[in-house]
Amino acid sequence: MPDKFDTSLPPFDCLSYEQQLLLTDALDVAYYRVGDIIIDVEEPCSQLYIIIKGSVEETSADGKEIFAHYTADDMFDVRSQLEHHSRHRYTALEDTLCYLLPRSIFVDLYRSCEQFAAYFDGNLARRQQLLDEAQKQQNLAEFILTKVSDDNIQPCMIVPFDTDLKSVTEQMRSKGMDAALVELNTLPQYGIVTRTNLLHAVMLDNLPATTPVSQIATTPVISVNKGDFLFNAMLAMTRNKVKRVQVLDGSQVAGMLDLTQVLSLFSTHSHVLTLRIARAETIEELAMAAGSQHRLVETLFNNGIHTLFVMELIATLNEQIIEKAFRLVVPEHMHNRCCFMVMGSEGRGEQVLKTDQDNALIIQDGVDWPECPQVMEQLTHTLHQLGYPLCPGKVMVNNRKWVKHQSEWLHTISEFAKAGTEATMMDLAILADSHAVAGNRALLEPLQTHLHRQLADQELLLATFTRPALKFSVPLTLFGKLKAGKEGLDIKRGGIFPIVHGIRALALEHNIEDNNTFQRLSLLEQCKVLEPSTASNLSEALKLFIKLRLRQQLDHQANGLQQHLNISYLSRAERDLLRHSLHVVKKFKEWLGYHYQIRD
Structure with missing residues (x-):
């Protein structure tokens, strides 16, 4: 054999x-x-x-x-x-x-x-689950071999042995810390004191606030070395029944790790990045934090974290980065008088690696802001500096078309719907995925409500709106085989866009307010617009397209905007899943054409 x-x-x-x-x-x-x-x-x-x-x-x-x-x-x-x-x-x-x-x-x-x-089985979700499970074992080693480094070490407060309890408490509160190392004048060199120690000392042991902190410090302090594995740090905490360890760089204290942080690092590696974003006081500091986002995505993906979770986490981090950029660039007196919104994949919460900027600004009615064009130009440049590429279609706040007072936006939406052309429908499609991330977020809600009213149950407008979803052919040959050009298989036009845009049209028709395609699919299923099997297969197909594209971008360091798949990199099982998923898209497009009576 x-x-x-x-x-x-x-x-x-x-x-x-x-x-x-x-x-x-x-x-x-x-x-x-x-x-x-x-x-x-x-x-x-x-x-x-x-x-x-x-x-x-x-x-x-x-x-x-x-x-x-x-x-x-x-x-x-x-x-x-x-x-x-x-x-x-x-x-x-x-x-x-x-x-x-x-x-x-x-x-x-x-x-x-x-x-x-x-x-x-014919269910795409079950087949994808099998592939995911097959990858878990090979990812386990990478998962536990993350090392203690400057990126995950917390700052550490060190106080002299004779500092009184009141002073230590005040310092810990001012610095936002819940523990401190105590420099002893005997061996061992350091002890540790926590907020719990301080509370028990004063409230239970009735020690005066002037008591030297060395009297309540706990020794010895468990240590790990910089460059050691985080997994070993977690084991040291577990074995010694402590929640914190000091990190040594040679003989010097480099910082501290606590158990909650280590568990967070093992699950997402996002804890420190979130802190760095929050603490950034300059664009340069924010850029350094934003620059580590690519590594976070790579770590999550290599650790087998589900695609939907990665997208949700990255969407949250992007929102924090963009909001911080807004606060650093836009004058404080304007923060509550305008609303910065993102659109496209960012607005839907489906972005993983940074893609084109798609954003707009709503200014509160009655507010005169002559400096707005200059400030928006600076904000666009700042976002570019933070790793968000410029939009080739110029859907950005440095383009006056995308900066208006609230009443102007409402009028514009009405005019777009009244014109009813494919161009104005695409502009409405962009706005349909808008999500407020900074400033006065309440300014966006009336626009979204008005947009839905303009399109809900409008069959003729929705047919024009939906037509672009049928424009690009599914990359399958007449024989049902994967079809790739010189650059590869165009997964965005042939797979992602038809699902995203088709589901967006159905969501508008049925007045579904959620932006996220996966949530829209779930709600359309609940409304009995889509069969459960159709909604499930479309969801799994979209996740697969995003996952395969992301893996090739990470593995081959491709540009984040690359939309083509090299199918020679795929295993037989992945090619089978991809082919199956594209047939799901083809069938969905046929259904959309029938549903909206679109005839070319």
Whole structure:
């Protein structure tokens, strides 16, 4: 039997060691010449075919309808293994070599291993879950090998041994700290005092506020070294039943770690970044914090954190960065008189790596702000400095088209809807995803309400609005095979945009206020606009597109704006999922065309 079959690939990695041995022992190899009919319509199929090399075409009995092409690592015909006969014809397009897995073995594995069976289920969410689970073990090592460094060490307050309790308490409160090291005049060199120690000393032990802090300091202080693993720091806290450790850089104290922070670092690595953003007092300090965001995304992704969680976390961090930039650039007296809003993927909370700036400004009616153009130019430049690229379409606050008083915005929305052209509908689409991140956020709500009123139940306008979702073809060949150009497979135009824009149109039609595509899908399902299976498959397809694009951007250090996938980097299982997901998009586009009666 063949000795090169890779059982580490999904779904075979779901099998136990004994089941994998059973599978590999049962495998045979067959060779087919170009033009050979491997399986014919209504023919009993006694084995599952796994292509080693070559290409196979799936067609109707007369060959006039082509359903799919299969190539290396692809499997066929799974359906016939469960239905006893084949519905379609499978023909070798070139000399083809296949593994043959007997039907009886396949069916036994299918029935005895739930995860193996789930891979062949038609539900995209279950298949994606299997791939995610397959990656968890290989990510575990990276997860626990994060090191203690300047990025995650907290500042540490050190007080002399004779400092009184009242002074220590005042210093800790002013610096926002809940513990301090006490410099002793004996060995060991340091002790530690916490807010709990201070509270117990005064309230329970009735010590006077003038008591030297050395009398209540706890020793010894558990230490870890800078450059050690965070996992070891957590183990040291657990073994010694303490919540804090001091960090040493050689013989010098470099700072402190506490258990809550370490747990936060293990789960997201975002704790320190959030603090750095909050503490930034200059654009330069904010830029240094924003610059570590790429590494955060990479860490989260490599640790197998779910895509939706990553997007939610990054959206929150982006909002904090942008709001801080707004506060540093915009004069304080204008903070409550205008509203800065983001749009596009940022407005939907679906951005992972930084993409084009898409933003606008609402100024409170009656406010005269002559310096606004200069301030907005500076804010655009500042965001660019923080890593947010300029928008090629100039949807930014340094473009006066996107800066208006509230009443002007309301009038503009009415005029866009009245014009009803594809250009004005796209402008409304941009505004439909707006999200207030800084300033007086209440200024945005009347605009959103007015926009929804202009489009809800307006079938003709919504047909024009939706048309761009059908403009770009799904990157599949006539034979159902993945279609890629010289730059790769255009996943944004062919996969992401049709889902995002189509769901945006349906949300406006049914007056759903949420911006996020995944939330919109859930609400559309609840409103019975979409079938549960349709909503689930669209959600999983969108997550897959975002995940595959992100991984290639991280692995190959691609520009954050790169929208093409190199399908040669994908495994057989990922190609299978991608092909399945694009068929989901194709079917959704057909449904949209029918729903809005769009005929080209």
